[in-house]
Amino acid sequence: MNLLDIVIAIPAIGFILALLIPRAQEQAVRMVTLVFSLAAFVLSLGLAVGYQTGQTGQQFVTNVVWIANPEIHYHVGIDGISLWLIILSTFLTPIAILLSWRYIHQQSKEFFALLLLLEFGLVGVFAAWDLFLFYVFWEIVLVPMYLLIGIWGHDRRIYAAVKFFIFTFAGSVLMLAAIIYLYNLAGTFDYALILDQLRSGHITLSHTQETFLFLAFFIAFAIKVPLFPLHTWLPDAHVEAPTAGSVMLASVMLKMGTYGLLRFCVPMFPGAARDNAPWIIILAIIGIIYGALVAMVQPNMKKLVAYSSVSHLGFVVLGIFSFTQLGLDGAVYQMLNHGISTGALFLLVGFMYERRHSLAISDYGGVATVAPWLSTVFLITTLASIGLPTLNNFIGEFLVLQGAAQANFTWSVFAALGVILSACYMLWLYQRIFYGETGEEVRHHMPDLNIREWCCIVPLIALMVWMGVYTNTFLPPVTATDANVLQQSNMNTPLRGAVTLSGGGSHAR
């Protein structure tokens, strides 16, 4: 049992313990869940410390048989991509718990327990190295999020929760079919062994087989990302979810999709990934621009941030399918950035909702005069989200655009429009909420940040600056792993000329 196993196990243990505490002891439940989530976070930092950047392949590996026949392994490990996503999950869970401290009144025991179950699933998804195990964690994540939205959400919560569940579940059963199909070919669920067999030519897939398998995985991940036009569940889920749910959903859960694309789709089926890259990139660019335009006209703050997620995640998909080192690095960095800055936006929107009980932008105005600190942190977050240099998003977007330009300059031109549009909708949002006439309601119901809220937001702001200024802390493991992914998939030659917007991919194999 190594550190990674402990990080995976702690939330599960905390979940069970929290369920065992009597219902009346609300404070005890909150404390237990907070302590467990903090413990998981602190220990997960140990992963970053112990991680050997120079080595390729996984580290902190545990590989034991779970079920003998068919052989399913508990096989976990991390590399440069999953390392930071695991830490992102463990980092945001205590924040989600803390920000719900006073907000959740009914059935609070279940609420905090489910947050830990969610964390367990998320960490597991990013650590799993056995396709079956991955699927198990993937589905585990679904249940707590469904309940979080459905029980503690806003008015249309039931519709949103069911839509969320059905969309994701429909996608993932296709993935299950593909996983079983691969198992029947390879005789194992172990991802590393399947990859070896695919690369060494031990299993040869016909063109049709490869395309269908690729699509089965791709659709499951694209729904989760969400890629246009499969994104419609996202605004509903975000708007109706309680703040903690929105934060976890935006910051970590969406990354399950992009992580899956990068971890499984591209390395296993490089040929199909190349062939299908043109239309996927077109969808990603449509998502970037469409998400930004729709965000601009939203009267509801949460919906605006939700659509901005569609736009931001389009960048990640673009980066991955540009098949360049810079594009991949930028995609991974952008996953983390989006987790931090959009998480912070949902958090701040949540704070305002707790005060004013409204999500409509028109119900605010002139907040800056009554809550100067709140407006300051909101401004920093806004600027980070736009991609101002020295803040985190800038690095990610820049790398993605540069990578995309290496592959095809037209892509980066269209994608850059998204950056400009994001400045429009975010600054306009900021202007409408914080400047202007201070209404009566706002004047009386808008106290500034309290200590608990400071504790939630400061770490996020600090990370925005840190990730924007000193990328050396974060990027080296990512770069090494990405280079490895590209090389192993025979994609280390840039795609320039090979794939163009007019289509017609070629097999590089």
Added chain:
Amino acid sequence: MPANFMPSADDLLRFSPELILTIAGTLLMVLDPLFGKRAPRLFGHISILAFLAGIVGALGAQSVTGFSFSNLLIVDGYATFFRILVLSIGILAVLLSYKYLDRELAETGEYHALLLFCVAGQCLMVASNDLIMIFIGLEISSIATYILAGYLRNDKRNNESALKYFLLGSFATAFLLYGIAVIYGIAGSTKLDEIRTALSQPGVSTAAVAVAAALMIVGLGFKVSGAPFQMWAPDVYQGAPAPVSVFMATGPKAAAFAVFLRIFMTSFQQISSDWEPLIWISALLSMTIGNFAALTQNNLKRLMAYSAIAHAGYILVAFAARSDGGAAAVMFYLAAYALMNIGAFAVIIHICGKGEKNLRVEDLAGLGRTQPFVAALLTVFLLSLIGVPLTGGFFGKFYIFRAALQSNLVWLTVLGLLNSAVAAYYYLRFMVVMYMYEPGEVANSLEPLSPGLRAALVLPAIGTFFLGILPGAVLNFARASAVFTR
């Protein structure tokens, strides 16, 4: 022909579960006039002991596997698996019935005696190597079920249910019997392995064999409520007393699937490519009709009936795979399905009240708040019915679709998996009303959970998690025993 007609000790041991249940059932009939009014629970206790003894007997029989009684019976791992399954379902059915019979002030002696006879019939079925024995076992089981379905004779719904089940059931049995007659005419034997040998001789009319197989598919398809022979299920399940409904959907169904599979994998194995399309269509129809009908259904018991049809469809998918792996998947799924279905019905029985209200899904409203323990366990069973990992239902589906893909049934697999996404919608509705609605009249006026029902909830929950987290032991046994006489 053996000269000595006295059964040997081994033969008796191989037949012991049936003997024990029959003796216990007869004993209950004798005790009924003596203690009937004074100790209504006594009969339940005796039946549980009898079922436990039956399980011990079945395990004992497993130590002397082989044919017995002139090859009429076959005790193998397959028979033992299903014997233990139907006996365990019997125990859970008794646990479900204590409170229900109490509430309805019903006679308990006959009820439990019928339950014992019914399970005895199922034990006989699953261990038969002869079509006539299968028929006798099936009839013992069915007739007891017909009576149980109409057990509360003053209740109109019970009467309707029993009558429908009886008429349609007899009709279906007639088809089965025709099939047996035709096959006897061709093969000159009713023993499964001898039929197999006879059919492999040259000069056998394949058309006649196909007719026989088709007639049997009708008869057995009815018993397992596979489409297009599923029409009776919603009406019968809705009308019957709730513990009987769930018993019908699990015990007799498991036994019927067991013989269905044994006949087709032993006797008709050589012509399997001929009957495979029929099973394929039936599987797809069952899944689709069951799931889409359940989508619009509001009555709890009817909904569960349609869901039972859909689950029969999943099992038929594994059947259509025509492999030993498929048979093992059927075995595993039937066990997982029995657990989750009984657990879900335990909740229905808990909340239905005296006179068994016609419960709608909305009547579960707020259960999560008034009785969180019950709601949490129902959630576990629902997740298992959906097929979410770490529950038995997930591994059941997984093994089924794996077997199907191994036999290259790619389209059936994709359609089946998409079907399970449709099914998620109506199971989620239960969770929606339980947790997301304000407590309604039913949730507010609940009595505390009775000990019998508590056991009938907790035991299947443990089983569901066991099959979902450590499925290896059960699956290995299933794989080792899903080997048919060749």
